[in-house]
Ligand SMILES: NC(=O)C1=CN([C@@H]2O[C@H](COP(=O)(O)OP(=O)(O)OC[C@H]3O[C@@H](n4cnc5c(N)ncnc54)[C@H](O)[C@@H]3O)[C@@H](O)[C@H]2O)C=CC1
């Protein structure tokens with residue numbers, strides 16, 4: 001079976017490294033020339049091709065920002081692809097991708113979201129075991145073809161991933177709270193500290209906690225702009241929920257309600273017991 005990966009960065013590159021033994025050939029597409037060269041040097045794919053060359057491949061993986069996924073799906077719908085080709089997208093939101101997927105290739109698409117990643121991007125960020133033991137959320141599979149769903153699940157099982165099936169609308173709501181809002185908070189922490197503190201004090205006083213809380217603020221702004229834009233409504237609700245908690249903490253401190261503040265933090269302690 002042959003595979004084409006569109007987007008040779010962290011997610012696409014890691015997929016290429018992990019599935020070398022699964023596919024007889026892996027070709028790659030990337031609109032950035034230096035990423036094409038790096039991908040070949042790093043052995044992420046066997047050769048660089050163009051979209052028009054994908055008519056004979058068995059699996060196409062779209063590992064690019066969300067609006068790019070939607071425009072590539074539109075381009076793919078005009079090609080003479082194999083009838084049973086599997087198209088997988090790794091976008092961090094799912095509803096708009098599914099809604100805007102052209103009808104003639106909808107059954108070929110298995111909309112997936114790997115709950116795996118890092119704050120780094122580009123081909124050099126690719127890691128062979130990125131997907132191992134991680135969750136792959138697959139959305140609205142009733143609209144995908146049986147052959148394509150089986151082909152996708154076989155690949156995810158080869159990667160030793162845990163498959164979870166979910167409705168796309170629900171996925172986007174949960175992802176806003178559990179993944180997207182924490183990124184906004186991390187960027188907010190980074191900006192608040194940069195506005196208040198100088199470099200010397202940041203370097204001197206940054207301990208593990210500050211590094212943990214600000215790690216996500218290293219993430220790629222172009223990718224996250226797309227995610228925040230696509231999930232605007234859910235993201236605004238999640239920011240409101242976070243603001244309510246911050247306000248609660250502020251009120252308790254202002255009014256010196258230390259026992260209530262203690263109980264509020266004790267509730268927060270519960271989170272990591274379920275993870
Ligand atoms: N970074 C993460 O931790 C995770 C990202 N995702 C999703 O995976 C997708 C890819 O993310 P990353 O691999 O992290 O990004 P990345 O920035 O590391 O890689 C994207 C690659 O695609 C190329 N590219 C962008 N638009 C293109 C287009 N229209 N045509 C051809 N090449 C194009 C870029 O040059 C780059 O090499 C995004 O949709 C993201 O939301 C999903 C789960 C985790």
Ligand SMILES: O=C(O)C(=O)Cc1ccc(O)cc1
Nearest residue numbers: 092114115116117118119179
């Ligand atoms: O770096 C981390 O911890 C992440 O949370 C990475 C990540 C980014 C985007 C996703 O859609 C899923 C995972």
